[in-house]
Amino acid sequence: MATPNGGLINETNAQYYAGTQQFIIAATAVNQTFTSTFDTLLSVGTGNYSDPGTNGFNLNNFKVNTSTDGSTWAELTPASTDFDAVGTPLSAGGLATVNIAANANILGGSIFVLVNKLTGFVYGTITTINGANTLLTLDKVLPAAGITNNTALSVRRIQPWTMVGNIITVSQSLTINTYLQIEMRDATVDDIHGSYEYTRLNDVIDNFLIAYVGAGKLIPSVKRTDVIFHARRGLQEFSYDTLKSTRSQELQIPSSLSLIIPQDYVNYVKLSWVDGMGVLHPIYPTNNLNQSPYETLAQDQLGHPIQDSNAINTEVSSTMDAAWNATDPRLISGGFQNNLDNANVLNRGYMDGALGQRYGLDPVTSQKNGWFKIDERKGTFNFTSNLSGRIILLEYISDGNAYDLDSRIPKLAEEALYAHMVHAILSVSSNVQEYVVRRFKQERSAKLRNAKIRLSNIKLDQIVQVMRGKSKWLKF
Amino acid sequence: MAINVNTVYQTVLLILNKEQRGYMTPLEFNKIGTQTQLEIFETYFESLNQQIRIPQTNVDYADRVLNLDEKISIFKTTGTPTYTAPSFSLPSESGLAQSSETITTIAGTVGYDFQIITANELASGTVQVFFDGVLQTAAAYGITGTTITLTVAPTAGPPINPASVFVIVTLDDFYRLGTVLYTLGALAPQELERVTRSELYHINSSKLTRPSTIYPVYLYENKRLLVYPTSIISGITVDYIRKPLDPSWNFTLGSNNQYVYSPNTSINFELHDAEQTELILKILLYAGVVIKSPEIIQVAAQQVAQENQNQQR
Numbered sequence: 156m157a158t159p160n161g162g163l164i165n166e167t168n169a170q171y172y173a174g175t176q177q178f179i180i181a182a183t184a185v186n187q188t189f190t191s192t193f194d195t196l197l198s199v200g201t202g203n204y205s206d207p208g209t210n211g212f213n214l215n216n217f218k219v220n221t222s223t224d225g226s227t228w229a230e231l232t233p234a235s236t237d238f239d240a241v242g243t244p245l246s247a248g249g250l251a252t253v254n255i256a257a258n259a260n261i262l263g264g265s266i267f268v269l270v271n272k273l274t275g276f277v278y279g280t281i282t283t284i285n286g287a288n289t290l291l292t293l294d295k296v297l298p299a300a301g302i303t304n305n306t307a308l309s310v311r312r313i314q315p316w317t318m319v320g321n322i323i324t325v326s327q328s329l330t331i332n333t334y335l336q337i338e339m340r341d342a343t344v345d346d347i348h349g350s351y352e353y354t355r356l357n358d359v360i361d362n363f364l365i366a367y368v369g370a371g372k373l374i375p376s377v378k379r380t381d382v383i384f385h386a387r388r389g390l391q392e393f394s395y396d397t398l399k400s401t402r403s404q405e406l407q408i409p410s411s412l413s414l415i416i417p418q419d420y421v422n423y424v425k426l427s428w429v430d431g432m433g434v435l436h437p438i439y440p441t442n443n444l445n446q447s448p449y450e451t452l453a454q455d456q457l458g459h460p461i462q463d464s465n466a467i468n469t470e471v472s473s474t475m476d477a478a479w480n481a482t483d484p485r486l487i488s489g490g491f492q493n494n495l496d497n498a499n500v501l502n503r504g505y506m507d508g509a510l511g512q513r514y515g516l517d518p519v520t521s522q523k524n525g526w527f528k529i530d531e532r533k534g535t536f537n538f539t540s541n542l543s544g545r546i547i548l549l550e551y552i553s554d555g556n557a558y559d560l561d562s563r564i565p566k567l568a569e570e571a572l573y574a575h576m577v578h579a580i581l582s583v584s585s586n587v588q589e590y591v592v593r594r595f596k597q598e599r600s601a602k603l604r605n606a607k608i609r610l611s612n613i614k615l616d617q618i619v620q621v622m623r624g625k626s627k628w629l630k631f
Numbered sequence: 632m633a634i635n636v637n638t639v640y641q642t643v644l645l646i647l648n649k650e651q652r653g654y655m656t657p658l659e660f661n662k663i664g665t666q667t668q669l670e671i672f673e674t675y676f677e678s679l680n681q682q683i684r685i686p687q688t689n690v691d692y693a694d695r696v697l698n699l700d701e702k703i704s705i706f707k708t709t710g711t712p713t714y715t716a717p718s719f720s721l722p723s724e725s726g727l728a729q730s731s732e733t734i735t736t737i738a739g740t741v742g743y744d745f746q747i748i749t750a751n752e753l754a755s756g757t758v759q760v761f762f763d764g765v766l767q768t769a770a771a772y773g774i775t776g777t778t779i780t781l782t783v784a785p786t787a788g789p790p791i792n793p794a795s796v797f798v799i800v801t802l803d804d805f806y807r808l809g810t811v812l813y814t815l816g817a818l819a820p821q822e823l824e825r826v827t828r829s830e831l832y833h834i835n836s837s838k839l840t841r842p843s844t845i846y847p848v849y850l851y852e853n854k855r856l857l858v859y860p861t862s863i864i865s866g867i868t869v870d871y872i873r874k875p876l877d878p879s880w881n882f883t884l885g886s887n888n889q890y891v892y893s894p895n896t897s898i899n900f901e902l903h904d905a906e907q908t909e910l911i912l913k914i915l916l917y918a919g920v921v922i923k924s925p926e927i928i929q930v931a932a933q934q935v936a937q938e939n940q941n942q943q944r
């Protein structure tokens with residue numbers, strides 16, 4: 156297998172496939188640093204993020220492991236840094252001092268906490284230790300029971316590692332020829348997989364500034380914020396109709412029949428319910444059948460809106476929503492009494508073929524999958540009652556700017572984005588001849604068309620498979 | 632790479648003295664030399680602007696932009712601004728020593744006059760004082776005019792404590808701000824974009840252009856850098872152009888009270904070697920004014936004009 160050697164790939168196979176980067180400790184020392192070379196930036200939560208007991212830990216996108224042999228790994232957490240101490244003689248409750256058997260390994264200065272080895276109870280942070288290494292001073296007093304003679308204690312490092320700017324610093328002494336590993340969490344590894352398909356927007360912006368801007372070029376100078384703006388706007392526009400990056404959510408429709416629109420939603424692509432075989436059945440928009448009102452005004456007898464004491468129109472619950480929710484869609488579609496639950500073509504009763512036949516069929520409403528509508532006022536998808544409890548798949552598009560991870564563009568459309576940015580900048584720049592603007596307008600259009608074709612993912616063998624049905628005999 | 636100050640002085644004197652036109656003292660030369668060096672130095676930036684707009688050849692040594700950049704590169708340096716909420720101060724000095732002097736102390740004496748370091752240098756630079764090689768805080772001494780006064784008198788020895796006081800003056804030589812970079816840990820450095828106050832309001836208001844640690848911006852106001860986002864309080868470095876050191880033809884008095892060149896205490900012109908001719912011509916131009924010689928002025932001015940014409944044609 157190839158190793159990173161100056162190409163566009165920077166990550167090793169282990170980093171990409173396993174999400175791990177391994178280091179051999181070259182010398183026994185404290186405060187050793189380890190630099191991550193993942194393409195994905197390391198991120199940590201707030202507070203003592205190295206402690207699994209904190210909320211900050213849950214926001215880390217990686218873990219730090221250590222190993223003596225490079226094959227069996229243990230996560231480096233405060234608990235894993237414990238070393239033993241013995242409480243002797245007894246230490247009285249209500250005081251902040253603890254007697255221990257002499258132990259030169261213990262240091263003070265808010266680095267270590269004292270823990271009961273058996274119960275895990277944390278007595279407090281060790282602030283100082285006396286010269287004979289036999290008396291600890293804590294930052295708080297002991298419980299009333301104190302610490303009995305010969306109690307097994309553990310001294311625990313509060314923050315075994317820190318991370319700043321992709322550099323991890325391990326405070327404890329690491330032994331020569333042992334191992335340390337940065338392990339990305341599963342969700343992060345999922346993001347890493349397939350990432351070569353994309354170019355990050357930051358790289359696009361940097362590349363653009365290098366290749367398209369400068370003395371002697373059509374864009375002699377431009378503010379970087381302008382480039383960022385046009386790059387992001389381009390990504391937004393491309394997200395709507397060019398990029399294949401549709402997002403999707405699997406959801407269950409509750410008895411209220413409404414689901415909140417996703418946070419990064421811009422428009423829906425398709426809504427489908429999922430049958431027992433996992434096959435999708437499209438749910439159609441209500442269109443002219445029903446819509447949720449944006450305002451449901453309370454009215455007086457003359458039909459005038461009624462205001463409250465703050466001079467604001469009062470509202471009542473929607474009657475048409477209630478009526479729609481109570482409607483059995485089968486009455487509109489004229490569907491079978493026997494709702495089919497899955498796509499199994501063999502799951503048919505003997506008489507099913509004769510059911511549901513009637514004259515005057517309206518194709519728009521002739522489907523049994525149910526309907527959805529969007530309540531713009533509440534920001535929800537609302538569904539017909541036959542879909543209550545169903546699992547649905549909501550496919551939608553975002554604008555590519557919602558999250559940092561979204562800020563990337565498929566390489567197949569990278570050139571189109573450059574063309575978009577050039578045209579956008581030239582078209583608003585002064586002293587640029589109109590023919591130049593037009594040239595780049597055409598270039599943008601051509602490259603965008605190319606990008607759409609590429610991203611359409613048209614494969615010849617798939618077309619052949621579909622076209623095999625063109626000569627099929629239809630029997631009536 | 633520098634132009635030897637003695638070569639320039641001797642050449643100027645040679646031309647001036649021919650036909651007994653006049654003489655230029657070292658003090659006059661130093662002043663005129665400083666003025667001329669700054670004058671040539673300042674033209675670099677305007678010339679660069681002009682040349683950048685002209686198509687260049689990439690034939691070796693013929694690219695005027697590159698040639699100019701080579702001349703400017705002598706003065707390019709990097710510094711680390713200091714953060715004092717809410718902004719960063721500019722690095723005031725590149726660390727080049729303008730002048731230094733070692734004073735041998737006398738037990739019980741607190742006041743010493745500088746013999747080499749001038750009052751101007753003390754006023755315009757950063758002073759560091761070392762007692763026997765140990766850097767002292769401002770509490771250990773005071774400087775007034777060209778006199779340093781130790782807070783505590785040296786004690787008798789041997790050896791005397793401190794035996795020597797070393798004073799170094801580094802020049803406040805910040806000239807033009809270049810690129811401002813932000814570096815966090817092992818991440819690639821990010822260039823900050825300079826914006827104006829009015830732009831900042833709009834940039835901050837737009838979600839698409841709001842400054843981030845990936846694309847930070849800064850305001851440059853009153854010799855301070857205000858960096859946005861404000862979470863950035865360290866990791867800033869700036870590339871800048873420093874001022875050239877003032878040239879100095881220093882001397883000792885010879886047996887006949889003549890000026891004897893002192894190479895160790897003199898400061899050469901820092902301009903690129905290619906500037907030697909123009910430097911001499913321009914000094915001659917000013918020298919012509921000093922000695923009231925219209926011929927010198929005319930000849931020097933013609934030569935300078937011809938050279939400039941060649942460079943910009």
